[in-house]
Amino acid sequence: MECVSCATATNKYKCSKCLAPYCSFNCYKTHKESPECAERTAARQTTQKPKNNEEEEPTIYPPFSTDDTVPKNLLEKLEHSEPLRQLLRNPHLCALLKEIDVAHNANLAMTAAMQEPLFVEFANACLEVVEPMTEAEKEDLRLCS
Template sequence: MECVSCATITDKYKCSKCLAPYCSVNCYKEHKTQPQCTEIAAVKQAPQPAKNVTEEEPTIYAPFSTEDTVPLDKLQQLKNSEPLRQLLHNPHLRALLQQIDVAYNANLAMTAAMQEPLFVEFANACLQVVEPMTDAERAELALCS
């Protein structure tokens, strides 16, 4: 993506108001004074009609189901998980998650993150909510430990 101010290729930062990409503080300061940024921000803040859940998907492509797709009700349960809340207080974990979110190669970013014990703990906490272990799996894990 090109910086909205200087046209340098970047994926470092995005404007919090209009999501336009920028590469530095100077470019951001210049951009935020532009009328396009404030106009887009005003449109985003205007009340909008209620949307169904699939329209709120934050991706640019329509959601699709695969065998690995997590049901919406399970995803909703993640926000109520106290172990996840505690882990997300850690700024290092939040930084890792942000890096994965903006990574050009998500698979490579995930592979790197899985080398971090904190991220593995986070992934396991997510799995406990989304796909809890059965008693048989717990017994097998106990035998391996």
């Protein structure tokens, strides 16, 4: 992708209004004051109306499905999980999740996070919501413990 202001190859940042890629703060300042930003924003708003007035997180890369992709309806169940709510009150876990979110190397960040018992507990709580264990799996787990 090319920076919308200076045409330098970049994939670092994107405009929060119109999703145009940019490479630096100076290019962003120039872009956000340009009529092009307003035009792109207007075009984006007419083509994408989020449900329930919720704005979806902008991303440079379009979503793609894999065998491991969790369907949206199961992800929405996470919102109602009390064990997850309790875990997310922990400031250490929140800091860890923020680090993973902005990491340049997501695999490395996840590998490091999986060394933290608190993060493993969080991951297991998420899995329990989106892919609950069967009774046979629970029994196997009890036998291994």
